Amino acid sequence: MRMSLRLPAIGLMTAALVACNVAPQPVERQYGAEPDLPQPHRGLLPNMTISTPADWGDRLPEAPAGFTVRAIATDLGIPRQTLVLPNGDILVAEGRGGYAKPLKPKDVIAGVIKSRGTTSVPSGNRLTLLRDADGDGSYELQTVFAEDLDAPYGLALVGDALFVANQDAVVRFDYQTGQTRASGAPETLAELPSKINHHWTKAMTASADGRFLYVGIGSNSNITERGMTAEADRAVVWQIDVATGMHRTYATGLRNPTALAIQPGNGQLWAVVNERDEIGPDLVPDYLTSVRDGGFYGWPYSYWGSHVDDRVRPQDPDKVASAITPDYALGSHVAALGVDFSAPVMGPEFADGAFVGMHGSWNRAEPVGYKVVFVPFRDGRPAGDPVDFLTGFLDWEAQKARGRPVGVTVDPRGALIVADDLSNTIWRVSRDGAVPSVAGPDPESGEEDSTPATDESPEAPADR
Amino acid sequence: MAVIVEHRYPDTLHPLHAVILAGALPLFVGALLSDIAYARSYEIQWNNFASWLVTGGLVLAGIAIGCAAAGMFRAVARTRRRVAYLVVLVIAWIVQFFNALMHARDAWASMPGGLVLSVIGTVLVAIAVGLGFWTQRDGGRP
Numbered sequence: 001m002r003m004s005l006r007l008p009a010i011g012l013m014t015a016a017l018v019a020c021n022v023a024p025q026p027v028e029r030q031y032g033a034e035p036d037l038p039q040p041h042r043g044l045l046p047n048m049t050i051s052t053p054a055d056w057g058d059r060l061p062e063a064p065a066g067f068t069v070r071a072i073a074t075d076l077g078i079p080r081q082t083l084v085l086p087n088g089d090i091l092v093a094e095g096r097g098g099y100a101k102p103l104k105p106k107d108v109i110a111g112v113i114k115s116r117g118t119t120s121v122p123s124g125n126r127l128t129l130l131r132d133a134d135g136d137g138s139y140e141l142q143t144v145f146a147e148d149l150d151a152p153y154g155l156a157l158v159g160d161a162l163f164v165a166n167q168d169a170v171v172r173f174d175y176q177t178g179q180t181r182a183s184g185a186p187e188t189l190a191e192l193p194s195k196i197n198h199h200w201t202k203a204m205t206a207s208a209d210g211r212f213l214y215v216g217i218g219s220n221s222n223i224t225e226r227g228m229t230a231e232a233d234r235a236v237v238w239q240i241d242v243a244t245g246m247h248r249t250y251a252t253g254l255r256n257p258t259a260l261a262i263q264p265g266n267g268q269l270w271a272v273v274n275e276r277d278e279i280g281p282d283l284v285p286d287y288l289t290s291v292r293d294g295g296f297y298g299w300p301y302s303y304w305g306s307h308v309d310d311r312v313r314p315q316d317p318d319k320v321a322s323a324i325t326p327d328y329a330l331g332s333h334v335a336a337l338g339v340d341f342s343a344p345v346m347g348p349e350f351a352d353g354a355f356v357g358m359h360g361s362w363n364r365a366e367p368v369g370y371k372v373v374f375v376p377f378r379d380g381r382p383a384g385d386p387v388d389f390l391t392g393f394l395d396w397e398a399q400k401a402r403g404r405p406v407g408v409t410v411d412p413r414g415a416l417i418v419a420d421d422l423s424n425t426i427w428r429v430s431r432d433g434a435v436p437s438v439a440g441p442d443p444e445s446g447e448e449d450s451t452p453a454t455d456e457s458p459e460a461p462a463d464r
Numbered sequence: 465m466a467v468i469v470e471h472r473y474p475d476t477l478h479p480l481h482a483v484i485l486a487g488a489l490p491l492f493v494g495a496l497l498s499d500i501a502y503a504r505s506y507e508i509q510w511n512n513f514a515s516w517l518v519t520g521g522l523v524l525a526g527i528a529i530g531c532a533a534a535g536m537f538r539a540v541a542r543t544r545r546r547v548a549y550l551v552v553l554v555i556a557w558i559v560q561f562f563n564a565l566m567h568a569r570d571a572w573a574s575m576p577g578g579l580v581l582s583v584i585g586t587v588l589v590a591i592a593v594g595l596g597f598w599t600q601r602d603g604g605r606p
Contacts, residue, residue, distance in 0.1 A: 042569065042573065044562060044565040044566065045565060045568075103512055104512055104515040104516070104567070104568065105515055105516065105519045105564070105568070106515070106567075106568035221570070221571075222570050223570045223571050223573075224508070224570075224571045225508060225511075225570040225571045226508065227507075227508040227509065228508075278569070278570055278573070279573075310572065310573075311569075311570055311571045311572045311573040312571060312572065313506040313571065313572045314506055
């Protein structure tokens with residue numbers, strides 16, 4: 001039964017792709033505060049281009065002049081997000097989640113096709129610790145910090161508590177600086193919505209004062225095709241009290257908030273959000289936005305403010321009217337999965353702004369994403385076009401992907417840590433001439449002096 | 465008075481062919497009813513049912529097309545009615561194939577196109593089934 005539909009479907013795909021490419025007018029502006037939003041449209045088959053994996057060989061991702069790229073860890077079990085600890089050690093969350101079973105014949109077929117663009121290694125379900133003890137830029141220690149986790153993703157350190165957002169719960173480890181192995185099994189702080197887990201990644205960051213954890217909980221469907229009851233407590237950001245584990249819903253209508261970060265200086269929560277698919281190659285832009293307490297950001301009823309999505313029944317005009325327009329479009333289908341704020345240690349050109357890791361598209365004839373960009377900020381707001389920071393993940397001619405960036409983390413010693421879940425590598429993009437990476441309590445050399453810190457604790461922006 | 469009765473070769477479908485052809489129809493009818501239920505209730509489960517029913521109908525109808533096409537090699541079975549049956553069934557299958565693609569759209573994006581194609585496709589399948597099972601009898605009226 002599966003084959004009978006799949007074979008003709010693939011056979012027709014080329015024809016449909018051609019047909020779909022002719023229809024839409026070119027869209028000029030895919031990013032920024034006011035992106036062009038064409039009319040929604042979809043052929044009989046969704047636009048799909050899967051970039052199958054290729055080896056890096058001798059190549060490395062390409063960074064701007066003045067930066068050096070190194071692979072500091074390889075052969076991981078699907079690295080997603082990273083956390084730089086106060087002594088310079090790096091924790092890597094590894095795994096693959098989701099319990100969603102195919103619901104329609106379409107899911108069976110799409111699952112087979114999409115899996116060709118992702119890694120085939122087993123889910124690590126663990127945290128790996130990387131250490132560069134002698135400060136030569138080579139992380140000679142690669143050891144398992146904790147295992148038997150359930151698709152860990154978000155990481156945050158608050159004081160001596162290390163929080164890990166598994167796909168079904170936030171758990172807590174005790175952490176002492178220098179530790180290379182968790183001292184025991186974790187305690188559960190709070191259960192998270194995890195039924196189906198169509199979008200399973202639980203992004204997490206801690207508030208500047210360390211009192212709260214913010215956890216991103218993605219929707220259980222692309223656009224309500226699993227029914228509205230499956231969407232209870234989904235497409236939201238939770239605020240969890242670190243002391244008690246109690247939670248409240250902080251913001252809603254964020255389809256898939258895949259990474260969260262606290263803005264240095266003002267403590268504002270920001271998120272990158274993956275928007276809906278299957279209404280055209282240039283809809284809907286994924287975005288970077290500040291997240292307002294109590295704000296509703298549109299999903300599922302509307303996108304980019306009040307643009308109604310006709311695929312949702314019943315509709316809700318009141319909700320549409322209340323939808324907040326996000327701050328900054330990153331481009332449709334780029335699949336932003338990582339965000340972190342920069343620091344002056346990254347050099348004058350990249351001092352003020354946010355890095356965004358883009359996993360790359362599937363629902364688009366011409367691939368987009370597959371890179372890390374820098375979104376410049378001025379006066380605390382995004383200002384200007386995104387700048388390519390790390391590229392070379394996609395082999396354009398062969399339409400093969402060498403890697404796919406996920407989490408990005410600024411190392412206070414002057415580097416960007418990029419997790420690559422296709423080649424199962426951690427890349428470190430270090431600024432030449434920045435303070436060398438040294439183990440030992442000598443952190444935050446260049447970072448704190450320019451950001452008027454509202455908090456007392458130097459480790460407080462715990463997603464660093 | 466002598467009546468000359470010309471006994472014909474019994475022009476009926478092979479039982480396996482008949483079972484498969486007959487089985488396809490209720491699947492497509494079920495898909496149509498599910499589409500109507502989804503359109504009236506917005507309850508997504510009807511949409512899932514319809515999607516699987518159309519797929520199942522395509523499988524059975526596809527096998528029936530294979531049987532019918534194989535029959536074309538037998539000169540005795542290559543009647544005008546059998547050719548018409550095959551042609552209508554192929555057209556119905558193509559309509560239902562596009563219907564399956566329409567049903568692969570998420571949520572309400574499968575409507576109203578999915579319902580319209582279900583109506584057209586189901587009528588065509590019903591006609592094909594009628595053509596397939598209609599046989600010329602010999603002898604007079606009972």
